[in-house]
Amino acid sequence: MSSAQKLYKKITTNSLYEMKQLGESIAMLTAYDFSLARLVDKSGIDVILVGDSASNVMAGHETTLPITLDHMIYHASSVVKAVKRALVVVDLPFGSYQGNPKEALSSSIRIMKESGGHAVKLEGGNEIATTIERIVGSGIPVMGHLGLTPQSIYKFGTYAVRAKEEEEAEKLLADAKSLENAGCFAIVLEKIPAGLAKKVSESIQIPTIGIGAGPHTNGQVLVLHDMLGMNTEFNPRFLRRYLNLEKLIPEAIESYIDDVKSQDFPNKEESY
Numbered sequence: 001m002s003s004a005q006k007l008y009k010k011i012t013t014n015s016l017y018e019m020k021q022l023g024e025s026i027a028m029l030t031a032y033d034f035s036l037a038r039l040v041d042k043s044g045i046d047v048i049l050v051g052d053s054a055s056n057v058m059a060g061h062e063t064t065l066p067i068t069l070d071h072m073i074y075h076a077s078s079v080v081k082a083v084k085r086a087l088v089v090v091d092l093p094f095g096s097y098q099g100n101p102k103e104a105l106s107s108s109i110r111i112m113k114e115s116g117g118h119a120v121k122l123e124g125g126n127e128i129a130t131t132i133e134r135i136v137g138s139g140i141p142v143m144g145h146l147g148l149t150p151q152s153i154y155k156f157g158t159y160a161v162r163a164k165e166e167e168e169a170e171k172l173l174a175d176a177k178s179l180e181n182a183g184c185f186a187i188v189l190e191k192i193p194a195g196l197a198k199k200v201s202e203s204i205q206i207p208t209i210g211i212g213a214g215p216h217t218n219g220q221v222l223v224l225h226d227m228l229g230m231n232t233e234f235n236p237r238f239l240r241r242y243l244n245l246e247k248l249i250p251e252a253i254e255s256y257i258d259d260v261k262s263q264d265f266p267n268k269e270e271s272y
């Protein structure tokens with residue numbers, strides 16, 4: 001058990017800020033449903049992200065763009081019911097906040113009221129700083145997201161590493177400071193060079209949480225289904241797999257089919 005697991009009975013945005021000061025890495029994973037969120041929370045994770053990656057992982061879409069606010073609220077409310085300790089952060093989906101700060105605030109309020117989530121996450125830099133101020137000003141904690149922001153995939157044209165060139169790296173650093181000033185409590189840094197992630201993490205007071213951003217961020221996040229090995233065709237360099245469910249689940253299902261076909265299941269003890 002880590003010192004944070006001993007220290008914090010319930011994780012808040014303040015706990016994450018304290019963890020950065022104490023040099024304790026923040027562990028974050030995604031979850032989208034009650035059953036897995038229950039196991040993730042029981043294992044002692046600090047933050048559960050109800051990510052719009054649900055669009056890929058749960059619904060089979062190619063991008064995160066199609067998922068709606070209603071879908072996100074459905075996933076988040078299932079997760080919240082299972083969670084006792086972790087901070088639950090919910091992604092604002094594409095199209096629910098880019099229009100104007102008022103629209104972003106009403107989407108955030110719907111998430112907080114209808115799902116019971118503890119915070120929202122938005123993708124973007126300085127261009128959404130006013131929006132973030134508006135949401136934070138109404139009492140809703142906001143997590144930022146810089147670097148590879150999948151909701152902008154058609155602008156980028158590729159899922160390659162971002163901010164390798166100096167100009168984009170400087171903009172990202174300025175964006176991180178702008179998000180901090182706007183009131184974000186943490187920032188996800190996705191797929192950027194490790195050196196840049198280190199510089200950003202050292203330049204701001206709020207914690208950074210990396211995915212494909214190297215070891216110097218103040219925490220790490222992975223998509224749960226990726227780290228459990230549900231789809232071994234998805235193979236980014238940053239992904240460490242802790243299980244091979246793509247092998248284990250079909251093996252279990254094949255055994256069940258064999259047992260049914262051979263009429264071994266159910267046996268006497270399994271019958272009333």
Ligand code: KIV
Nearest residue numbers: 030051052053188221
């Ligand atoms: O939606 C998501 O899962 C995310 C993580 C990759 C950070 O935003």
